[in-house]
Amino acid sequence: AIRMTQSPSSFSASTGDRVTITCRASQGISSYLAWYQQKPGKAPKLLIYAASTLQSGVPSRFSGSGSGTDFTLTISCLQSEDFATYYCQQYYSYLITFGGGTKVEIK
Amino acid sequence: EVQLVESGGGLVQPGGSLRLSCAASGFTFSSYWMHWVRQAPGKGLVWVSRINSDGSSTSYADSVKGRFTISRDNAKNTLYLQMNSLRAEDTAVYYCAREKREQQLLMDVWGKGTTVTVSS
Numbered sequence: 171a172i173r174m175t176q177s178p179s180s181f182s183a184s185t186g187d188r189v190t191i192t193c194r195a196s197q198g199i200s201s202y203l204a205w206y207q208q209k210p211g212k213a214p215k216l217l218i219y220a221a222s223t224l225q226s227g228v229p230s231r232f233s234g235s236g237s238g239t240d241f242t243l244t245i246s247c248l249q250s251e252d253f254a255t256y257y258c259q260q261y262y263s264y265l266i267t268f269g270g271g272t273k274v275e276i277k
Numbered sequence: 278e279v280q281l282v283e284s285g286g287g288l289v290q291p292g293g294s295l296r297l298s299c300a301a302s303g304f305t306f307s308s309y310w311m312h313w314v315r316q317a318p319g320k321g322l323v324w325v326s327r328i329n330s331d332g333s334s335t336s337y338a339d340s341v342k343g344r345f346t347i348s349r350d351n352a353k354n355t356l357y358l359q360m361n362s363l364r365a366e367d368t369a370v371y372y373c374a375r376e377k378r379e380q381q382l383l384m385d386v387w388g389k390g391t392t393v394t395v396s397s
Contacts, residue, residue, distance in 0.1 A: 171339075204383055208322075212389070213372055213387035214372070214384075216377075216385050219377070219383050225385065257321060259383075259384075261381065264327070264336055265324075265336075266312075266324035266327075266382055267324065268321055268322040268323065268324070270321050271321045271322075
């Protein structure tokens with residue numbers, strides 16, 4: 171199975187900050203990469219797919235980039251509602267795998 | 278409103294069985310592939326299983342293959358997960374999710390989840 175590694179696993183930030191989360195695949199996955207946001211006790215929410223395509227209704231402060239094995243999720247100006255855990259997911263292989271998650275906490 | 282509502286979770290002893298259901302509404306259920314994804318307490322997301330739109334094709338994670346069975350009833354707009362030979366490590370919140378049209382293996386709508394606890 172393709173292993174997805176996210177970094178960092180957690181960090182603290184302040185509202186208004188620009189934050190970047192990294193996801194690395196153990197083998198090339200082209201652009202078959204999605205990002206999800208999950209808040210405590212809630213279901214995951216799809217933010218970005220095809221590495222850089224914003225899902226309908228997602229604020230434009232979220233952006234994604236990358237292809238092959240290295241990907242990033244960027245939040246340009248962190249808002250209070252963005253404090254959550256973020257997961258990457260590869261859908262290149264039918265054996266879908268997720269990264270371990272990155273928790274964004276309030277500084 | 279597009280909605281997925283899971284049910285059927287609970288406490289079960291190791292070796293026992295449980296059947297989860299996921300009721301779909303607000304979209305043409307029979308046109309979509311569907312998934313189950315689980316999340317152990319304090320842990321990340323793990324894909325469990327996938328079924329095609331008419332129920333004729335299924336796939337499973339290695340960790341559940343031979344023990345879990347995914348199925349669907351399109352007349353009832355309901356997805357199922359039959360879980361047998363349950364182990365402590367199957368303890369998790371189980372989410373059903375819809376596969377996004379024209380984007381295979383990508384999940385765009387998720388239910389709120391149902392909790393399964395395997396313990397004696």
